[in-house]
Amino acid sequence: MTRISSFASTKGGVGKTSLVMALTTELRRREKSVLLLDCDPNRHLAEWARRRRDAGVTVVEEVTEANVRQIVQERAGRHDHTLIDLAGFGNLTMLYAFSVSDGVMIPTQQSFMDIKEAVRTFKVVADSIGVLKHTPVSSVVIVRTQAAIESRVDRHARELLAEHGVPTFRTELIERSLIKEMSYTGQGPGEVNPASNADHNVRAMTDEFLDFLDAAPCNPLVARAA
Numbered sequence: 001m002t003r004i005s006s007f008a009s010t011k012g013g014v015g016k017t018s019l020v021m022a023l024t025t026e027l028r029r030r031e032k033s034v035l036l037l038d039c040d041p042n043r044h045l046a047e048w049a050r051r052r053r054d055a056g057v058t059v060v061e062e063v064t065e066a067n068v069r070q071i072v073q074e075r076a077g078r079h080d081h082t083l084i085d086l087a088g089f090g091n092l093t094m095l096y097a098f099s100v101s102d103g104v105m106i107p108t109q110q111s112f113m114d115i116k117e118a119v120r121t122f123k124v125v126a127d128s129i130g131v132l133k134h135t136p137v138s139s140v141v142i143v144r145t146q147a148a149i150e151s152r153v154d155r156h157a158r159e160l161l162a163e164h165g166v167p168t169f170r171t172e173l174i175e176r177s178l179i180k181e182m183s184y185t186g187q188g189p190g191e192v193n194p195a196s197n198a199d200h201n202v203r204a205m206t207d208e209f210l211d212f213l214d215a216a217p218c219n220p221l222v223a224r225a226a
Contacts (some may be wrong), residue, residue: 003213004072004082006101010124011117012088015021015107015143017045017215018171018183019205020085025188026206030054033079037071039063039097040087044183052186059107069221072100077224093187098128103216104138105209107173110145110157137216140166141205143173147197169212171205174198 007016013144017040024034036059038045049059058079060071068084076082084097098104104125106117118140125138140161145154161168172180178189178198189198218224 001218002079002082002222003103004076004084004101004215004219004222005209005213006084006086006094006097006104008086008094008097008106008121008125009088009108009117010121011114013050014088014109014114014117015173016088017048017085017180019105019107019141020045020083021048021178021210022173022202023209024057024083024171025182025191026202027081028054028147029190030206032056032079032181034058035075035079035082035196036162037062037063037068037082037097039068039093040085040118048183048186054186063093065096067094068093070116072097073153073222076100076222079113094124095128095132097126098136099132099134100219100221101136102219103150103213104136105212106138106140107143108140108157109156110142110153112156112160115157115160118203119161122164122166134217134219134221136219138167139212140168141171141173144175145172145206147174147176169208171201171208174201176201199221 033056035142037059046059046061086094106118106121108114128135190200
């Protein structure tokens with residue numbers, strides 16, 4: 001059964017596209033088909049998908065507030081996963097994407113400014129209950145962290161998120177060379193170097209992502225086969 005996820009932040013440069021790329025590569029290793037919607041004017045995700053050359057990954061560009069719901073409703077059912085990479089600012093496209101999503105992932109880095117914007121984005125999703133027929137579940141994902149034991153800044157970030165009642169993934173996407181290289185090659189860590197630390201990290205992230213979606217109610221506005 002297809003699942004639809006939006007990747008959102010009211011701040012640019014937080015790692016949304018990198019997270020979408022990493023999840024896509026691991027979903028493909030698990031033989032899941034993926035529909036990518038690139039809502040960012042820079043079109044980095046679409047360029048990456050073309051570089052990947054994978055028949056199991058379909059990308060749609062020129063996604064706007066005028067067509068995002070129609071694209072999801074018409075095309076998501078043909079794929080196991082639909083991942084919507086939203087622009088790094090709040091707009092109507094974000095709200096309309098939420099209206100057809102099962103879940104919303106909110107990537108953030110660890111600075112106070114980034115965490116503040118992650119909390120703001122979480123509240124945007126929560127406040128959408130007043131205008132949407134279905135409000136997706138949402139969670140913050142901390143990305144671009146260092147491969148080390150929990151640092152003080154990591155504790156500060158998680159404490160601030162908890163203070164605002166924001167659910168947060170246990171798994172963090174660690175900044176490793178194979179993650180950066182993915183943007184050049186189109187291939188994920190597990191496809192380039194299976195059993196590497198980066199591969200273990202992406203697999204753990206994907207496991208938690210799938211558990212997150214399993215617990216999320218299906219959006220009734222999107223038809224899907226069982």
